[in-house]
Amino acid sequence: MVQTGDDDLVEYGFRRVIITITAVLCALLEIVDTTIVNVALNDMRGSLGATLTDVAWVVTAYAIANVIVIPMTSWLSQQFGRRNYFAVSIVVFTVTSFLCGNATNIWELVAFRFIQGLGGGALLVTAQTIITESYPVAKRGMAQAIYGMGVIVGPTLGPPLGGYLVDNYSWPYIFYINIPLGIIATILTLSFVKSPKYGDKLKANQVDWLGIIFLAAFIGSLQFILEHGQQDDWFNDSLIVALAVVTVFSLLFFIWRELTFEHPIVNLRVLRDTNLRIGTILTFILGFGLYGSTFVIPIYTQSILGWTALQAGMFLIPSSLTTAFMMPFIGKMIQKGIPQAYMIATGFLIFFFFTFMMHNVLTSDTGREHMFWPLILRGVGLGLLFVPITTLSLSTLSGKGIGEGAAFTGMTRQLGGSFGIALITTFITRQTQNHRVDLVTNLDPSNYNVQQTIHGLQMGFMSKGYTMNEALAKAYQALDYKVITQATLLSYQDVFWYLGIMFLLCIPFIFLIKKGKNKINPADAMH
Template sequence: MQQANSLVEYGSRRVIITITAILCALLEIVDSTIVNVALNDMRGNLGATMTEVGWVITAYAIGNVIVVPMTSWLSQQFGRSNYFAASIILFTVCSFLCGNANGILELVIFRFLQGVGGGALLVTSQTIITESYPVEKRGMAQAIYGLGVIIGPTLGPPLGGYITDNFSWPFIFYINIPIGIIATLLTLQFVRSPKYGEKSAAKDVDWAGIGLLALAVGSLQFVLERGQDEDWFESLSITVCAVLAVFGFFFFIWRELTFRNPIVELRVLKNGNLRVGTILSFILGFGLYGSTFIVPLYTQSTLGWTATQSGMLMIPAALTTAFMMPIIGQLLQRGVPQQYLVALGMLLFFAYSFWGYKIITPDTSKDAFFWMLIVRGIGMGMLFIPITTLSLSTLKGQQIGQGAAFTGMMRQLGGSFGVATITTFLARQNMTHRNDLVSKLDINNPLVQQRVAGMQHSFMNKGISPERALESGYKSLDYMVTKQAAVLSYMDAFLYLGVMFLICIPFVLMVKGNKGNKINPAEAMH
């Protein structure tokens, strides 16, 4: 009992540790979305193609996802505070190197290494916060941590847009440097490491497990990030990586269950709450990153907004989530069952998606999005903390770190699956809707001829010759069809995303809560 409780902090120490952990979580998450709006500038500056510059996002995600499942083991090997500080230093140094990169290859390599440093920040900061609070206040601890995780992806695009518009893209990376230095100093001074057992000798290190994990997760992430650009299984590289991912996971699971000193302790998944929590974390990642991706994409590509305008649109929803977090933490502390809050959060997420489906047009106004995104903000607040506390509530000691690694990895993978699925879905639906609309435009139809003639006259009034005006009329008609097809595709994406969350609600309500529905200190700490 004493051992498990020895990491609980009080007073100003706890405040400082919490701030340090949130700073690090924010650093990592903001960085995963901040570059999205600067890709065009990078491409022009470094003389790269759009496919090459896409690797700036892919490399970071691969580095991130590979290291997340290993964080618990690495903390044990080197001591948590040392490993955490080393990860912040790696992240900060690579941020400087990314800003100074002279070519696309350099930038991609440094982004990968930055992702390796960043993966540890997210999961370890969650473990540090969880263990710094007494068990009965864990709901509040997760609320505080959740602020960083939910607000991060939303802050990235407007911050990136502002920096790119007013300075230049390297400053996107340079802003990490002062925060990284402060976080490193605070970590070395205040964060304590739990007393683990013996370190693994070099011969006991699960090198094969590390290799298989990197191969499996790296290949899967590559398939998800690049699949749509390379036309999925029409591409040899995507097919090879998909096969590597399947076999990599198969042999990795076999290795971890048979090796005496595994790099990832899969047996912790025997805990029923953690199993449910990892699945829910995947769905949460799918919804969180998917919806953070789809709204700016629609406003920029269809409505013609700037990156900064699209980013600013998301801020009220993020603030709503921030406002909700402490309230949800309090409700959990008072014994409201986690599964009820998750179910309500999913229902609100369905309401947000259905609302999106109803309001999207080729010229939706900015005001139309406001309340819809506020509903999303409330729903996200109700999903994040209850899912995390449900996952970690009956774990003890070292298992908390292992559990946090699983939920963290599943949230990241859920996000990658979400973005990949939505991108592919939009492209396929766009083709379907376009073909459908074109098939209805019979050139011999008097109404169509009337419309084209009207546009031809409009162009002729601007001094354009009749032949050119007719050509411009047909081009305008084609543009309208393209735009309408895009809008219908976004409507479908919103609807299906909402239905996915709606279908999950009955399954969430079937989950058994903890005894008395409160987090039971004895159960979590014996």
């Protein structure tokens, strides 16, 4: 399908400012909604009478829909026109936000969240395309940087914003806040955004329906396994086993279908490009580190340090603002021709130093001042990774292949986040058990210090009116709580250590990337 030249889509002055604001607003709306519900799950559970397992589907349904629709966004834009598809996605997202806030039971909410995720996933990739194509070729590195600000800051804004709305109003307001912003974004999109001209649309019998079904089955099953594997005891659960089988066979059939069908929903042949293959690996690791660290730091500060959700969320903001502040400078560095491979290698190294410092400063009474500079380092590292990895991944592609490659990098970043959160959750649970066993074996009842600790705790409980036997039982409970807390703390330290090693191991891959023939235009056919 042939589209118009890039110059037809470039905007200047006021129009470009409005389009930039619209695209960043939509990207922010989508990404904030992936994390804003986390702090409201407990309130939802109470008001809707749901179990913890049921309410987890509020997060899972949105994530599954997101990852399913992202790789199909290029194709859907071509079928319906980019502006129309983008506007309809905003409307779907906004209407379902209202329906989510008015849900009367948990399964209504889950269904509306799934539909909201279908609209939201489209916003993410299409906003990137619109904002980039609105800038002339020479300034598209800067356009990527502006878009990157929204993507990086978004996951961090969710928890504090959600915490504020839940504390001061009620959980439906985390959805209602989308409505006025969605209405404004829809009006601005219809008024200012232009759509490329495509060739003839596919007929119904040319649409890759089987490809869509296999993709949805593969991504949906995999996402469910990642979200629910730990709480359902992984492969000891029959549903997890069944979905694992569905995942494997759906993937195999999907690959076969896309390589043999004339009009594939996702063009897998684009992965023949070496830079893109390496780039998807690096993007996966980036998603793993970005979402994984965003996930583990609030858990640590709330479960070990006793912070509120709002305090934990606010604490991450300086790190994200550092990344946002760096983005324009990264864009200028790319425009000046500074090798992106060096920037990526430096970013991975800085991220390693962040994890190393976090590993060393985590204690049961760590103060904000001890974690502030490591988190600033995290922000610098992410700034050096996001845009350079994306542009370098696409640097040896051309034309329509760039858009198809961008769909892979977007999907792998989301999947990397899902894998990161799932694996970190499992790792923390299992490492906590292992550390607890090790700590308990060192608690020798005949040891003088252990005896003195138990006696001191017993005396403390007796002073509060407990009998000697009751106080002794309470003392053992308190000691066990201390052991569990210490074991959990050690598992958090392990997480940061292994994250750091993973980022270090990525550095050699960067030097396998070929130098692009020209300055990348990440917007070519990125639908």
